[in-house]
Amino acid sequence: VFWYDGSLRESASVEFDLRDRGLTLGDGVFDTSLARNGCTFRRKAHLDRLIVDAEILAIPFPETTAAQALDKLAAAVGDGAVRLTLTRGAGPRGLPLPKDPRPILFGVGIPQPRTTTFPVLTLSTTPIRRNETSPVSRVKALPYLDGILAYEEAKQRGADEVLFENTRGHVACLASANIFAVFGQHLVTPPVGDGVLAGTTRAFVITKARDLGYEVTERSLGIDKFSRAEAIFATSSLRLIAPCRSLDAMSFDSAENEIVKRLQVAIRDAVVEECGRL
């Protein structure tokens, strides 16, 4: 089911302007959220993130429409995934921003996404670096080609996902998830300045782990130090908390780690509390 031009639609085929800068230059942002029981888990966090991302790119944000689209798509999809996309809208050829931007908001609801909650993942490193020198590395922006290429490469090596380092050699994130390392009672995740998205599930985990009495630090980690973690796990809106059982040739007992298990229970409880069920 789709949302376009202010209403729900059955068809993905719509009247669209070929000069849209989202289409011609990747000039836009998006958000993916988990729908359960017709409700969006962490609804406000998702809308807030879209607002912040749009602001970083100076795209006017249609707040009421976005909230409406999110709610209607979640209701229509019941249990599944919802993606909202905001582009800067049509503009003349070239890079200069259009003077009178008319952003385009559209969305899609997917009843049975391929991505499941709590998967156990195998990870592969990549020579492609996350470019933390660009604000785009901290925004859920449309340009995803690095992720697409690195993900394909990982798949060809038999891995489920890819772990990016940034240009300074610090661990950053997966193609579509944040990453945490567990050292004893201590959790470490790369800071946003290392070129990572301030993911909504990342924020949930930081807060919840502290509530549970664990120490959580946002700190740069080289791959060597990272590899010495007792457990590593990825966070994303659809996977929630995904233990990683390997990184290249190294193995991790992440799915058996007590902290990982407690956080999985905690986020499951939070979904049930907010949406009635997972």
Place this chain on the structure above:
Amino acid sequence: VFWYDGSLRESASVEFDLRDRGLTLGDGVFDTSLARNGCTFRRKAHLDRLIVDAEILAIPFPETTAAQALDKLAAAVGDGAVRLTLTRGAGPRGLPLPKDPRPILFGVGIPQPRTTTFPVLTLSTTPIRRNETSPVSRVKALPYLDGILAYEEAKQRGADEVLFENTRGHVACLASANIFAVFGQHLVTPPVGDGVLAGTTRAFVITKARDLGYEVTERSLGIDKFSRAEAIFATSSLRLIAPCRSLDAMSFDSAENEIVKRLQVAIRDAVVEECGRL
């Protein structure tokens, strides 16, 4: 004038699939070329580049359709610019490549582009680095957000364009042009491996300058060495050869440089020879 679904159109508004990966993930490539007298300057070089770029991203390339679109748009526009865009087409949510891709090719012809030939440019550096670790840095791919942001920043500082360094601190390119430095009778331009597009005008200049008896080297340059050039100039399909008169606070007599002037004459002659006029 537009090209979509196999024919010319007057309107930019078309039936379009919201699941198109060019729109949702920046998953596609494009090419911009100069039209004069209804003809595309360096037609074959432009089509060849699109073919190579599509191959790097493993997007099937509709060769006959692309050539037809280019020719019809150039004929329709007469004197101006033509942009062709190829996306991977629609796919399910997420990064995995669609199994049965149906690429979408569309184009636009602009009779009076804002970009003129042979402009004199002022340049500004940027803290955003060109990410040479990614194959995307060497492809004219849809993701242009770094260029958009850096260009805006340059404009706010009063400059016309932005000079990117890569993550190793080597000079790379402008947001939408290649760059050359002139040292005596010697031209230097960053190698493709430094994260630059193998531009069609860049290739023309390398060949032509050698024909004219100058030495041309593709070599990495730090910004310090680059700044000691006698002249610097940018190359792009629409600007052709653009002398740069400043980089941040430094001035260059690039427009008065004999080599730059000879190359401008040479490319003007080449356009006239291929298309009948500039």
